[in-house]
Amino acid sequence: MKNTFRQIFKGYFNFSKQDRSAVVALSVIIFLFLAGNIIVGKIELNPSSDFSAIIKAFEEWEKQTESENESRTLFHFNPNTITEEALDSFNMPAFIKRNMLSYRSAGGKFNKTEDVRRIYGMNDSIFSLIESYIRIPAAAIANNSEDEPGLKVAAKPTFQVFDPNTANKDELLNTGFNQFQASNLIKYRESGGSFSQPEDLLIIYGIDSVFYNSIKSFINVAELPEEVKVDKTVSIPIRIELNSADSLDLLQLNGIGPVYASRILKYRSLLGGFYGKHQLLEVYGFPEETYHAINENLTIDSLRVEKLRINFAGYAELIRHPYFEKRNVEAILNFRQNNGPFSSHEQLLTEGLIDTASFALIRPYITCR
Template sequence: MSVPFKHIIKQYFNFSKKDRNAIIILASFILIMIVAIIIIDNIQLKSRYDFTEFEKALEEWENSRAISEISYQTFFVFDPNLISGQKLDSLLIPGFVKRNIVNYREAGGRFASPADFRKIYGMNDSIYEVIEKYIQIYKKPKTKTKPVKLNEEVVLDFFDPNQASFQELTKLGFNSFQANNIVEYRKKGGSFKIEDDLLKIYGIDSAFFLTIKKFIQIKIQAPPIRKEDNPAFLLVELNSTDSTELVKLPGIGPVFASRIIKYRNLLGGFYSKQQLLEVYNFSEETYSDIKNSVLADSIQLKKIRINFSGYRELIRHPYLNNNQVNAILNYREKNGSFSSVNQIRLANLVDSTTFYKIKPYLNCR
C-alpha cells in the first residue's frame, strides 16, 4: 500500500503549485462534508413535543385580552330587548352574534334576565363574562290598580240635556248630585245650546264630560212665530200643504212647489224646514226669503219600522245608500231586532251625519 501512496505523492509534486493548491482545497471540502454527515447521523434531535394545549391557552389569553380592551372602549349599559340596530352595531362583538340577537327578537323572543343572553347562538362564556355587567333589562313597574265597578244599570244612549228627566240622567251615568243640578238649572230657565254648556253645571268635570259628549244630542228650538206681528203673514206647514199653498210663497213657482212635494214624499215628511235646501236647485236666497213663513210638524213624519222593513223600503229613502242598507239588514239578521234606534249608530252601521238625518224617520216598533 506504501507504493501507491508514494506514487501519489510523487505525482502530486509533479503538478504545478496552482494545481496543488486546488487539490488541497478540494480535499478539505470533501473532508468537511464527510465530517458533517457523520455528526448529523450521530446526533438525534428530539423535537416531537405537543404544543396544542399551549397554543390553545395562548389563543384564549389573546382573545380575552382583546375583549377586555374592547370592553373599556365600546361597551355601555343596554337593554337587549330595546337596543336599536345602530347602537347594537357599536358593540364590538362578533357580527354573527349581533345578527342572531336581531333575529331572535324579530322571531318574538325576549330577554327576561341577563342570563337569557346565553341562549343566543355564538355567545360564548368569554364574551358573556365581559358584557354581563352592562346588560340591564327594563321591567315595567307593577302598579296596583283598583278594579272599577261599573254600574250595571248605566246605559249610554243619546240624550238631550234640555229634556232628559232626573231618572233618565242617572241611568245615563250621571250621579244624583249632577242630575239634580241639571234639573234645577232648567227649572230656573237655563238651557243647553251646545254640548259644552254642560260644563257650566256644578259637579260635572271635563273627564266625565268627555265620556258622555258623543251621546249629547241637542234639538235646535225654532224661534216662536207670532202672526200678530204681521197681519198679512202667511204660514205654511210643509208636511200638510199642497202646491197651491206653496206657490203663494215668494220665489216658489209651480216647478219648485212640485219638487218640494215629491221630495217630501220620498223623505216621509220634513222634520226641519232647513231640509228645503236639499231640494234640487233650491237656493239659499229663496230659503232666506221664506224661512219665516214655513214650519215643519215632525209629528206627521212617516216612520220606517227598521225591524220589519226590507231592502226595497229602506233603499228608497234619500238618506240611505246601498252599503248602509245592507249593513242594517245584516246586523238585524245576525243580532235580532233592534231595541233602540241608537244601535244603528253605536254599531257603526251608518256615519254620524247620516244617523242624525235619518233618526227622526226610524222606530223600532
C-alpha cells in the first residue's frame, strides 16, 4: 500500500527537464514583476516643469471670458461706423463680427438694413435678433447713392409723433418699426383697415406688447374723416388676448367651438404661452381658413410667455415643450454637465446643440437667468 502511494506521488510530481526549465523561468518572471512593483511604488516622480502658473492663468482667462460674455448686450449701432471695441461688446457671434469688419476693410458698405444679412455666417435667426438694432442714417445712404443712381434715400430718423393711418413706410422705419412690421401695417391699411386708437396697432402681425410699449408715446391717431369713421350702429369686432383668454373668451370667435378652444388652451399650456398669432396653426387640426377669419380679433401679450431656465431645467421639463426634441434635450444637458451653465441663448446655436430653425422657434421661451 505504501509503495503504491509512493509510486502515485512520484509519478504526479515527476517533471521532465523541459518542465523544470519552464517552472524556473516562470518563477523568475513572477519575482521580477513583484520586485518591479515594489521599486516603482517607492519612486517619487518630480516633474521638471511647474504647471501651476499655467493653470492659474487659464482659470483667470476663463473668468475673464465669462465676465466679457455677461457684459455683452444688444444696442443700436451703425454697421458702417461702429468701432471694433464697440462691436466687441455687442451680443453676436465673434466670427460674424470679424466678417463684418473684414467686409468694411475691403471697401464694402451697408446701404440698408438687409445688406447686413449678406455677411458670411449670418443666418435668419441671428439677423432677426439684431435687425431692429441696426441704424443706418440717411446721410450715409445719400452719399452711397451718388455711386448708385436710383437708390432710394431713406428719411432722416426723427422719432417724432406719427399717425398710423397716414404714415408712410419710411416714417414707420424711422420710428422703430422693422421692415416686416411696417409692411404688415401698410398692407392692413391697403385692405381697408384703419386705427381708431393707439392700442389698435396690436392687431398687426409682428407687433407685440413689448414693441408697442416702446413706441406708444409717439402714436397720435388723428380723428378719422367722416367718410371713414366707424359706423356707431355696427358692432366693433371683439379682441381676444390669447395668453390670458379662457375657453369662454375663445368661444366668442367665429369658427371656434369647445373642441378647438380646449386644444388651444392645452397647447398654450405646453408652450408656456403664445408669442405670435401664427402659432395657432400648430394646434392639432386647426383650419387655416379659421385662422385668417379670426386673425384681426386676436392680440398677443408676449410678457405673459413663461420662460424655461435652461441652466436649471431638467429633462422632464425640457422634453415637455413642443419645440424641444429628445436629441436636443440630451445635447443641452450633456453640454451643461461638461461645460457649466450657459451664458447666452446663442450658445445653443454656436455649439451645435440645436439647428437654426429650432432655435428661432425656441428662443422666445428660454432664459439663462
